[in-house]
Amino acid sequence: xxxxxxxxxxxxxxSGLMAALWAAHSGREVIVLEGTVDGGRKILxxxxxxxxxxxxxxxxGRFVTGSSPHALxxxxxxxxLAEQVRFFEGDLSLKLVAEAASGxxxxxxxRAREVRDALVNEARRRGAQVRFSARVADLVRxxxxxxxxxxxxxxxxxxxxxxxxGGRSVPTTGSDGWGFEVLARMGHTIRPTYPALVPLTAAPxxxxxxxxxxxxxxxxxxxxxxxRSERGGFLFTHKGYSGPAVLNVSHVAAKPRGEGEPRxxxxxxxxxxxxxxxxxxxxxxxxxxxxxxxxxxxxxxxxTLCEEAGVPEGARLPELRRxxxxxxxxxxxxxxxxxxxxEGYAKAEVTGGGVDLGDVDPRTMESRTCPxxxxxxEALDAFGPIGGHNFQWAxxxxxxxxxxxxxxxGQRPGSRA
Ligand SMILES: Cc1cc2nc3c(=O)[nH]c(=O)nc-3n(C[C@H](O)[C@H](O)[C@H](O)COP(=O)(O)OP(=O)(O)OC[C@H]3O[C@@H](n4cnc5c(N)ncnc54)[C@H](O)[C@@H]3O)c2cc1C
Numbered sequence: 001x002x003x004x005x006x007x008x009x010x011x012x013x014x015s016g017l018m019a020a021l022w023a024a025h026s027g028r029e030v031i032v033l034e035g036t037v038d039g040g041r042k043i044l045x046x047x048x049x050x051x052x053x054x055x056x057x058x059x060x061g062r063f064v065t066g067s068s069p070h071a072l073x074x075x076x077x078x079x080x081l082a083e084q085v086r087f088f089e090g091d092l093s094l095k096l097v098a099e100a101a102s103g104x105x106x107x108x109x110x111r112a113r114e115v116r117d118a119l120v121n122e123a124r125r126r127g128a129q130v131r132f133s134a135r136v137a138d139l140v141r142x143x144x145x146x147x148x149x150x151x152x153x154x155x156x157x158x159x160x161x162x163x164x165x166g167g168r169s170v171p172t173t174g175s176d177g178w179g180f181e182v183l184a185r186m187g188h189t190i191r192p193t194y195p196a197l198v199p200l201t202a203a204p205x206x207x208x209x210x211x212x213x214x215x216x217x218x219x220x221x222x223x224x225x226x227x228r229s230e231r232g233g234f235l236f237t238h239k240g241y242s243g244p245a246v247l248n249v250s251h252v253a254a255k256p257r258g259e260g261e262p263r264x265x266x267x268x269x270x271x272x273x274x275x276x277x278x279x280x281x282x283x284x285x286x287x288x289x290x291x292x293x294x295x296x297x298x299x300x301x302x303x304t305l306c307e308e309a310g311v312p313e314g315a316r317l318p319e320l321r322r323x324x325x326x327x328x329x330x331x332x333x334x335x336x337x338x339x340x341x342x343e344g345y346a347k348a349e350v351t352g353g354g355v356d357l358g359d360v361d362p363r364t365m366e367s368r369t370c371p372x373x374x375x376x377x378e379a380l381d382a383f384g385p386i387g388g389h390n391f392q393w394a395x396x397x398x399x400x401x402x403x404x405x406x407x408x409x410g411q412r413p414g415s416r417a
Pocket of ligand 1: 010011014033035036039040041043047048134135136166167173176349350376378387388389391392394
């Protein structure tokens with residue numbers, strides 16, 4: 001390793017800025033190369049512009065990876081949530097507030113820009129040089145060092161590189177999967193990527209007339225991504241279905257299956273109620289079927305479900321035959337959502353798949369294949385549910401990579417650099 005070359009961080013998103021800031025804190029010369037004009041674009045659009053910076057509680061069991069869950073847990077535990085909160089409130093002077101209903105933490109002034117700017121400013125204050133409009137075209141290993149070539153032809157030497165180029169989601173933010181190509185070429189295992197935390201589509205849009213309607217539901221999804229049950233917000237859109245519960249199970253159904261295999265399925269319980277409770281209500285009631293359903297389900301949806309069950313308009317409960325009642329109860333509690341696809345990477349909050357966690361040292365994020373290369377953030381094969389968990393991952397892996405890279409190749413935490 002050359003002692004004179006700087007440490008280069010590629011990507012000034014959430015994980016790269018965190019890596020740069022901690023690497024610079026260790027006294028290393030750090031240069032951050034960011035392709036966009038200002039970096040941190042996903043931070044800016046996160047949480048609807050408010051930046052859901054962290055969750056109020058850790059949810060290790062809700063993270064998704066095709067790699068070792070044990071490695072994932074160890075990585076997340078390396079920077080505990082309470083310490084992350086202390087870092088933002090202390091080092092960055094960003095007071096955080098919890099949204100009681102959702103268990104999400106936000107900056108008190110609800111401005112994502114403050115989070116992005118605080119990270120850039122702190123990285124610079126600690127000595128890192130942050131260069132915007134500096135898109136990296138290629139990364140080549142030269143002996144024990146690295147050569148980084150920029151799009152404009154400029155080249156830089158580096159003693160260590162942190163690759164923080166994100167995944168493929170929302171490529172307009174600058175993250176277009178470039179890192180995967182480079183890492184694959186260097187011999188890393190890239191688990192097949194797919195859009196995750198993504199709205200679902202229905203073609204034709206059977207429920208387009210309900211667009212804008214939202215309610216709380218229980219979703220049960222089964223597919224190539226396993227099995228998941230989720231209670232939360234559901235939103236009808238013009239193209240299909242969205243809302244927190246849909247986003248959180250989307251990967252289960254949408255993860256690609258083998259050729260010719262059927263799609264995953266999603267069952268909806270519209271009022272978070274058991275079939276027995278509905279059956280009892282419909283058996284004993286005296287008004288119309290639609291009004292009984294509409295007591296616990298929005299009226300427009302109640303009408304649609306009754307139509308789909310073939311219940312004649314104005315039909316009264318006492319007239320409902322047993323098999324019709326069963327059909328209505330089935331649609332209310334185990335409704336097979338007619339989704340046909342997803343809105344893809346353009347709308348996915350994260351990328352599923354990525355660099356196998358077994359390819360990095362979980363303490364330093366150093367590549368086991370290429371010593372001197374450190375990998376963090378969404379490029380790795382892990383994502384969490386919505387609610388701040390993905391930034392928690394970006395902050396934890398970014399810090400570990402920054403500290404690991406500053407220590408140098410093969411140095412374990414606690415050993416002397
Ligand atoms: C709409 C939306 C809302 C979200 N809201 C939340 C939320 O509220 N809470 C939460 O926890 N998570 C949220 N997320 C997820 C979160 O934003 C990501 O998990 C996180 O940003 C990943 O960080 P990263 O550093 O790995 O990648 P990114 O933030 O994507 O950063 C990668 C950076 O690398 C740069 N780059 C890529 N290639 C090159 C190259 N060749 N040369 C130079 N630079 C390069 C990119 O320009 C980019 O700046 C949201 C995501 C989206 C899309």
